[in-house]
Amino acid sequence: MKLDDADLTERGLEPSGHARLLILACGALAHEILAVTRANCFEHIDLQCLPAILHNHPERITPAVRDTVAEARSAGYTRILLAYADCGTGGHLQQAAAELGLEMLPGPHCYAFFEGTEGFVARAEEEFTAFYLTDFLVRQFDAFVWEPLGLDRHPELRDTYFGHYEKLVYQAQTDDPLLTLKAQDCAKRLGLAFERRQTGYGDLEKAIKEFGTGI
Structure with missing residues (x-):
């Protein structure tokens, strides 16, 4: 279902022509992501985090991402950056990102992000x-x-x-x-x-x- 401008405004999104972006991230990266978005005045980017403790159960990460992306799509987000690495999912998270049309950072885990x-x-x-x-x-x-x-x-x-x-x-x-x-x-x-x-x-x-x- 396509959301009209009133629906978007009610859900905290911008009216048509000013679509908001979403970063779906591990909670362990929340502080850093907010620091970057604020420093760059990216007020059009929203952040939603999954619990960082999921890293203790990596088999739960991909299903949680799929569920959250479905909710985000229904709320009107068309571009989503998945701020996760593989994080022990054995390639399943990358596969899900490709299927769902998400932009995703490459790498084995966030330690790699920070050092390059x-x-x-x-x-x-x-x-x-x-x-x-x-x-x-x-x-x-x-x-x-x-x-x-x-x-x-x-x-x-x-x-x-x-x-x-x-x-x-x-x-x-x-x-x-x-x-x-x-x-x-x-x-x-x-x-x-x-x-x-x-x-x-x-x-x-x-x-x-x-x-x-x-x-």
């Missing part, structure tokens, strides 16, 4: 013993890593999960000394060497700018 997917993938074999944290995961380390793995109750499991890792790489999207200290503490708790990389928003920022300007 091409370079990150090229270095993968050299860094297979690195465990990565972003700003989001540093803030949510206990909720997304420590507690789900049971390390708060069974610290002896540390070697089971992290015995093959050598270092923790903190990909810093912002320059926040407190986050850096917290990331250092995460590395200490995991018994890993610490490395900080100032990545900014990387390929994620580029994709949003291209999406927002129609390039």
